[in-house]
Amino acid sequence: MSDAPAPTIPFSGLTRLDHVGIACRDLDASIEFYRRTYGFEVEHEEVNEEQGVREAMLRINGTDDGGATYLQLLEPTRPDSPVATFLDRNGEGVHHLAFGTSDVAGSAATVGARDVRVLDREPRHGTLGSRIVFLHPKDCGGVLTELVQSAG
Numbered sequence: 390m391s392d393a394p395a396p397t398i399p400f401s402g403l404t405r406l407d408h409v410g411i412a413c414r415d416l417d418a419s420i421e422f423y424r425r426t427y428g429f430e431v432e433h434e435e436v437n438e439e440q441g442v443r444e445a446m447l448r449i450n451g452t453d454d455g456g457a458t459y460l461q462l463l464e465p466t467r468p469d470s471p472v473a474t475f476l477d478r479n480g481e482g483v484h485h486l487a488f489g490t491s492d493v494a495g496s497a498a499t500v501g502a503r504d505v506r507v508l509d510r511e512p513r514h515g516t517l518g519s520r521i522v523f524l525h526p527k528d529c530g531g532v533l534t535e536l537v538q539s540a541g
């Protein structure tokens with residue numbers, strides 16, 4: 390075994406699973422499924438025109454960084470949006486994972502220095518007043534990955 394010290398990997402600043410994004414064709418029907426099956430309730434709904442989605446956030450649990458973990462249900466608002474394209478190709482299902490951070494720009498820069506394409510040059514508007522960036526799924530083991538900094 391080598392006596393060489395293990396290389397130090399800079400901390401990415403990601404401290405929770407913030408949400409799992411699920412693509413659906415009918416938001417109200419999907420909300421009803423999660424309410425009826427698991428008893429989860431909607432904490433927040435909004436339309437994000439930039440991303441082309443109508444979405445609902447269902448809070449699952451608090452996290453030890455003071456944040457929370459959600460299911461995010463996503464219905465496309467237009468046929469050329471990322472979620473509409475995903476539904477056409479794959480049908481309904483898990484669309485992305487989102488990791489929480491207190492510094493989305495810093496976390497994106499750290500991860501981007503590790504041969505992962507960051508899809509947004511600047512953080513964009515996300516749900517609940519958050520700031521978000523996406524990472525390319527082909528650089529993340531086939532998983533579209535979002536980094537999210539909560540508001541406040």
Ligand code: MC0
Pocket residue numbers: 410437440442444461463471472474475478484485487508514515516519521523525526527531532533535
């Ligand atoms: C596409 N691919 C995926 C994927 N979407 N793989 C895993 N998960 C997904 N969700 C795959 C395709 O199948 C393809 O694989 C490859 O990625 C590249 O596809 P492409 O044809 O080059 O590119 P597009 O046009 O499909 O775009 C994919 C890309 C795009 C991820 C770049 O969807 C994007 O920029 N997404 C980020 C924004 C977003 O998704 N917004 C909606 C959620 P093959 O093997 O066929 O080459 S908004 C949201 O969630 C906000 C509101 C929030 O959280 O607050």
